[in-house]
Amino acid sequence: MRVRFVLGEVFTGIRRNLTMTVAVVITVAVSLALFGAGLMVRSQVDLMKDYWYDKVQVSIYLCGNTSEVLSCAQGPVTQAQREEIRADLDSLKPLVAEVYYESSAEAYQRFSEQFKGAPILSSITPEDLPESFRVKLSDPTKYDVVASAFIGRPGVDSVNDQRRVLDTLFAILNGFQTGALVIAALMLLATVLLVANTIRVAAFSRRRETGIMRLVGASNFYIQLPFLLEAALAATMGALVAIGLLVLLKAILVDGVLTPSFQFTSFVGWDVVAQVSAVVFVTGVALASVAALVTLRRYLRV
């Protein structure tokens, strides 16, 4: 009886206030979808960092026939210089975790595998590719230590930190994430205000009922519950739409477009989507309910 009565009140309320309820559903959906997308980008960045920071190296390119920098003025690197560089790298342990020497021939082999069938391959000979030391650091952020030790040194053409390239990518992704979260925060604020306003309008349009309820001694809980459920129901619908959007994002953009095009890295899996969905759902419903409660305290007093 009570349950049926309260639910009846909820649906009457939603029907009377349909446009506002739809507005709440939409803003909740959009803001939560953005919020969720932001969270997903963050786990994507974390995932890529874990994956790539393990693999990035500092490359010390040695002077070859085609080198033009000042430190290569004496021609290609000599055997003595090469051994000296290796010894110095060894002395930098434990910062230098691994050192791996790549000769011109090996470089050419790797290059020709990477660019199999590409026209550029025919115009490149092994001599065009410099030999190098590939250095793996135990702490990838300490690149400067290595760079300052070897840049400009006779026999060294250039020192290249792959992390720099990745950092640019991560900066872009982080920027995207921050942007998404800022917009999401603004949207969530708008959602809270909209929920508050919707409740206020609903409370006003049902003031006759609530007035009588107060008069005949209905408890506050009983008077407020239909409004609270109304807000929670709208938020639930919005959150479900948002989760649907996140699933589409994963299925269409990530699995459909990104994964086939960028096979060198892995992308967020369904486990992340599930976690983010849970966070998004709880956030949405909790936010709407709190907004409703606060508004009800103001507009429906005993």
Added chain:
Amino acid sequence: MIRFTNVTKHYPTQMRPALDDVSLEILKGEFAFLVGASGSGKSTFLRLVLREDRPTKGSVHVAGKDLGRMPNWKVPHLRRQIGAVFQDFRLLPNKTVFENVAFALQVIGRPSSHIRTVVPEVIDLVGLAGKEHRFPDELSGGEQQRVAVARAFVNRPMILIADEPTGNLDPATSVGIMRLLDRINRTGTTVVMATHDAAVVDQMRKRVIELEHGHVVRDETRGVYGVAR
């Protein structure tokens, strides 16, 4: 049943208190009229009984409870013991007679089996048997007020408060409503009625409490509306 002890009520926007040091007692089962000009304090008196407001000074006891010390969450239980009827009926236009009366029980969580037996009884009591499924706008003013009385009485309150219940009704219809209130009073319910309706007061010959500028200026056990002045 209702006891006011040195009650003063000040509204912040007004210079003069709405009630000024009022002490009176209305006993269980009594029928009391509250008369006086507009602004004399009648509505404030009723609001204090319903604990829509708290007194600025003094204490209000209703049904043995000190309303000044009553926490907010207990107020609904107080109001379940007080029925209230108003000049403007306050019915829900989209609900039938039956639903309007049942609403008062639904919102305090009474089971539907209880509602199905009690509501027809009280509709019968107020003389609206056969009109359960009419909507308020299909009823005359007197009939609408009977619905309001039914709703106020359906939970068998100890006190019935009526704020100018005949204010919108013609004299003949008013007599009917007064008979109904009298019958409810005979069941042991204390009735307090604020009114401007001299004919009604003179005819009933019940207790009359007259307020003027927040003071009790007259309290007669078998009074009339106005003394010759």
